[in-house]
Amino acid sequence: METDCIKEALPSGTRLLHIGPHKTGTTAIQGALFAAKDAMPEHGVDFPAHSRHPMEAALAACARPAMMGDTAPTDKHWTRLLDAVRATGDRTSVISSEFFADAEDDETIARIVQQLGGERVHILITLRPLAKIMPSQWQQYVQNGLRMGYDNWLEHMLRKAPYEQPNPSFWRRHRHDQLVERWTRAVGPERVTVVVVDDGDRDGLLRTFEALLGLPANLLRPVPDAANRSLTLAETEMLRKLNVEFRGNGLPDELYSKLVRNGAVMHMKNSCSPTPQDVKITTPRWAVEAAGSIGAEMAGTIAATGVRIVGDTALLSAVPKASEQVPEAPRIAPEVAAQALYGALAAVAAAPVRHTAPAKARTVHQTSSKELVRVLGHRCLKKLRRR
Known part of the structure; x- marks a missing residue:
């Protein structure tokens, strides 16, 4: 299923909340928005966060713990962001953090939406194929202390019910159909936009944000960030x-x-x-095929919710070609x-x-x-x- 591009921007005064999830281009869009922070107000759009990524505020809002060893987030982080959003008045504002996808229940999501502006809130969810997310998410978990090898981790995530160990957050974030359903229950399908990221169109996500926010073309530009690269x-x-x-x-x-x-x-x-010459993280064929099957199921469920979809949902079930080289x-x-x-x-x-x-x-x-x-x-x- 392929949808048309966005033809009209969201209404002025919208609170656009981009919730990720992880590994779907979130860092790239956050960097571009923050770099354009001083230029966007001229076009009626504010970026109220005080940093590129208001991670502590999102964690506090979702009542989630900090990353291993980091300072625990507090309500002050969330309150500070809310105050900045309210200060934008009747102007459009955009907030982005993939940690909002970690909100566990309908009550938490409803509270976040209400505090950000209720009916003014529009949810943006960016998605990539599960087969491409898995290796990137595993190495990110390792950066937060995970000790399990990739093959063993895949066995737990895909074959060992209830698929919650060692990282219960994985399917909360990446069972994308359920993620869309949770947030749709809070705001209705007319206020949810799902963007299927096409890795073949490097700037496509930036152009989508510009269209949604009513910004001039190419105002959002890629910002190099070596610190965000995946590990080999x-x-x-x-x-x-x-x-x-x-x-x-x-x-x-x-x-x-x-x-x-x-x-x-x-x-x-x-x-x-x-x-x-560096060896990349390679997903075994059985896991890639399993991810493709789950992706196809999720794409069908998302389409049935009635939310606006930008991009080709067939990409969500894409199975990468197997490498012929023995790593x-x-x-x-x-x-x-x-x-x-x-x-x-x-x-x-x-x-x-x-x-x-x-x-x-x-x-x-x-x-x-x-x-x-x-x-x-x-x-x-x-x-x-x-x-």
Whole structure:
């Protein structure tokens, strides 16, 4: 089923709420909207968030926990965003966070809609084929502490009912037909737009947002963001094995946020770009076909809801062609490993720890690596708590 492009913008004064879900071009659109924040008001559109992605506000609104080791979101984050939205008055405003897709029940969704403006709220949901989402979502879970390998993770998500472990959020986000139904119950089908993202049209999503908001063509431009790139298989496996060691040694979550995700991984992403020789995360054929079947079922259910659909829903059941090449064993490049290690060390250096106890008799070389990691971890945690 293929639909026409958007011919008319949403009514002036609409609160356009883009809820993702994850891995459907959310970071790209958030970056473009934030970059155009000062230019959009001239055309009657405001971007009320104080940052590119108001993640804490969305998490607080949905009563969801923060990412591993991050500061817990509070009602103040959500209230601040609501105040900024209300300050836009009768103008159109646009809010985007994929974490709104994590809202678990109708009551939570209804409250979010009511607080944002009730009948003025229009929901925008962006979708991609499940087969393309799975590898990207798995490596993202690994960046948040997951220790399970990809094949095993796929078995749990696709073959082991009730399909909730180890990541119950996966199907809450990516059973897309149920996601559309939940939000449609809150606002009605006439105030829900579903956009099927075509990966072959790189700027198509930006043009769709411009049409919905009544913005001039090409006002929204892509913003390069190396920090948002997916990890290669070797990088993900290195991080996954680090997660195993991290959990096995009982280190605190705060350290993971500072040293691993926002230290080692962030610096590695910004400093190293994947090459054609890097092994990509490959989904086995059985899982790709299962994803295609689920995608076809979801496309039919979404069409039956009566919401406006932009794009070709047949893409949701697309099954990528199998690679004829046998993938080599992933190997982490020395430069990549060095940049990851440097990122962790730089994070430690950014929060130096003052030594208040006399030096111990043993040297570093006489101390086990496990004990060194534990001592370093607790020292950094003390500094974090003081800050």
